Amino acid sequence: MSPEFPLRSTLAALAVTALFSGAALAQTPAPAPAAAAPAAAEPAKPEPDFTFTGNVGLFSQYVFRGVSQTNEKPAVQGGFDLAHKSGLYLGTWASNVSWLSDSTAGAPSGQTVSNSMEWDFYGGYKGTFAEDFGYDIGLLYYWYPGSYPPNYTTPNTTEVYAALSWKFLSLKYSYGLNNQTFGIPQSRGSSYLDFTASYDVVEKVNDAIGKVTVFGHYGYQWYQGTQNSGFNNDNLSYGYWKVGASTEIYGLTVGIYGTGTNAKSQYYTNTYGKNLADNQFVGYIQKTF
Numbered sequence: 001m002s003p004e005f006p007l008r009s010t011l012a013a014l015a016v017t018a019l020f021s022g023a024a025l026a027q028t029p030a031p032a033p034a035a036a037a038p039a040a041a042e043p044a045k046p047e048p049d050f051t052f053t054g055n056v057g058l059f060s061q062y063v064f065r066g067v068s069q070t071n072e073k074p075a076v077q078g079g080f081d082l083a084h085k086s087g088l089y090l091g092t093w094a095s096n097v098s099w100l101s102d103s104t105a106g107a108p109s110g111q112t113v114s115n116s117m118e119w120d121f122y123g124g125y126k127g128t129f130a131e132d133f134g135y136d137i138g139l140l141y142y143w144y145p146g147s148y149p150p151n152y153t154t155p156n157t158t159e160v161y162a163a164l165s166w167k168f169l170s171l172k173y174s175y176g177l178n179n180q181t182f183g184i185p186q187s188r189g190s191s192y193l194d195f196t197a198s199y200d201v202v203e204k205v206n207d208a209i210g211k212v213t214v215f216g217h218y219g220y221q222w223y224q225g226t227q228n229s230g231f232n233n234d235n236l237s238y239g240y241w242k243v244g245a246s247t248e249i250y251g252l253t254v255g256i257y258g259t260g261t262n263a264k265s266q267y268y269t270n271t272y273g274k275n276l277a278d279n280q281f282v283g284y285i286q287k288t289f
Helices: 004-028 100-103
Strands: 049-058 075-084 088-096 117-127 134-145 157-166 169-176 193-201 209-222 240-250 252-261 280-288
Touching: none
Parallel strands: none
Antiparallel strands: 049 075, 049 280, 075 088, 088 117, 117 134, 134 157, 157 169, 169 193, 193 209, 209 240, 240 252, 252 280
């Protein structure tokens, strides 16, 4: 036997063994890749300490507690609010008005009122308790900058208020602190109570039109005191209602509502012969940011 034969035999055996080993390895399925670890949830952003919001709107007229403040003419209104996460808040709001200057229209020089603006400042604290209940307490100052004739009772008014809400219902009471509530002499302690319902009928109509809301309101304005002339301020007291609807169109709030009162017309008819507390309609468009 050739001495090379054992070596060739050995090499052949190794080759066969390698061949079959490779075939076996080729037929063994590769292990499945390890499942990827789930992505870590993004941590929630902390609530900001302060929130700043604003609004501006165009109204067909400005009606306050059922009484037109602009002789049924258009009004531009807007305001800003700064709120702390604790519930404390401050705000300001303004609108054009004409009811004061209208009241002295045609009077001799030096006996007329020069005023065209109402500018309000307020602050308070609001929060929640139990389930779906909320509360709001605060102080509100109505300022009517301008010039007034001698011995004219200026209408600047301070009210303290408290409100309680549940879901879409709210009840609010406002109490006058000064002695000249909206220009009525000797009227300290005058107050206003209102009940409001605001309900979202549809959350979203389509991509252009958002939620649709209907709302209703009833309030009563009391005037206290007797003037030096003997006039009883309670003659000026009245009930007030409002009902309407609004929707959101491309980020703008558009709405309409009707109002009315049972106020005695002789006390709410201006120098132009218009009853400012009569039944009327208001349409508006508003932007909140």
